[in-house]
Amino acid sequence: MLDTVTLDQLRVFITAADEGSFSAAARKLRRVQSAVSQAIGNLEAQLGVALWDRSTKLPTLTAEGRSMLTAARRVVGEADSLRKLAAGMVTGLEASVSLCVDALFPVCALVDLCRGLASAFPSVDLRVDTQPTSLVAARVLSGAATLGVVGATGIPPGLERQVLSPIRMIPVVSVEHPLARHEGRIPASRFAEHVQVVLAAPEQGDEHSVLSFRTFCVADLATKHALVRAGLGWGNLPEHVVQADVRSKRLARIQPEPWGEGEHVFHLSAIYRPDAAFGPVHRWILAELAKLCPRDAGLPHRPREAKSRRRNHRPR
Template structure:
């Protein structure tokens, strides 16, 4: 019966295939050749399939044997993964860490976090989601993610919250946009709301329609996008104006691809968003999760501030 097949039989099968003969497999496994031959005969009997063509001096895999060899490798790999996961759990190491970050979170910090995590915890699975506004908290509340990084627009009721850093949102337009020309002609001047209302404002919105209160929208003409990279590209192309995180557009401002605007309706420091990490109450995290939490704080602050994090 197939239920009586053992991992030892499958590993012996793999060893014979890899070493090229029963005798070579026996040497690798430190067994007598007759034990290997007996194991293969038993496996064939249990599977009801001939694995080896014994008509030649050195047995060769049959067509069925080649097919089942791949299955045997997968079974043994899964068994090894199961054993490894059990050892990690017994030692207190997280089997998985899941994270969801708001679109405003600096992408450079997220990439560096993932690179470091892969190096420090190569056996722990890392799952990363990116969302906007209330969707981040939703992923944490429904258990999809253990940790979330949310902005102030997220309704995080029922979640534990810890401040990470503050992100300055800067109103900008592409250098070819009429508002950029007006601001460039009078850098210290304020742009009247009537001027801004004449042009398309590009606004970050949630998938499926916004459930958050409208924020920082002055123009009745809006284009809505669900990710900041698309918004940045549209603004650089001169198709509208809008707010972007300062850390995201430093190079664009220095190169003149984007021009900072000064709306009369807002103070220069009016739109500073607080980023916070959230999780469900009572969440218990192992060493890998605690490491992520610590590095989130360090990397987020340093990348928003324009510095590189220490390795």
């Protein structure tokens, strides 16, 4: 008998429950009350369950009716999602997106991107993967990710690039660390006696920037940040990661003499394969990345047009 239950019957049942009476449901659905009563009566007959207690002046849901109401909402919700997904596919809406971002990507921007995507495209599945710089492009090239966000040195030949925002890496140390008491530029010789915290998989600002003889190698940015804050060493970290600690005087900026001002500024870029045929979801993500990255990366930046390694190419 369940095969004969229709979505319309379930919608009428849900509306009657939400509105509190058959007459109110009829007004909401713009039907005569007898049509609503008949639809619900047929549903009860097909399910073999009394959904409404009609012994009182105003029918009320039975215990079984309340349980069925939950199931009915779930069925109708899934059906609505299926309809939206099919409609999206007809208009070119992608079913899923896989995004791989550099470990240095601003977390606030990533959270807002995911929140906006869930609101704008509720039927689209999203997979987010955070990887070291050296692995982001590999995932895009292999097709494991449809979009990547990475620093300029992590972009090999064969990928398209859209510049998003500059990232400034700044050398910092705990205010309790001896290096914090040094005024002005610090000679390279002073770093020999102190530990430098670096990422085990070299990221932007770490690869050619080891000044200390002793290093603590860590696997992720959060651990590096925590060790530097704990005073266990000094390190080069993204400005957007440490700016709150600098303002609160938990961390202090230092000036290594071997490094020039602005030496460790690089650009985050969105990357994708040249054969990518982007629909509305991917185009929306690219536009949002161009807005969110400059907002959270710590440097003023005006979004620019997509740059391509092939002339006149744009994601479709």
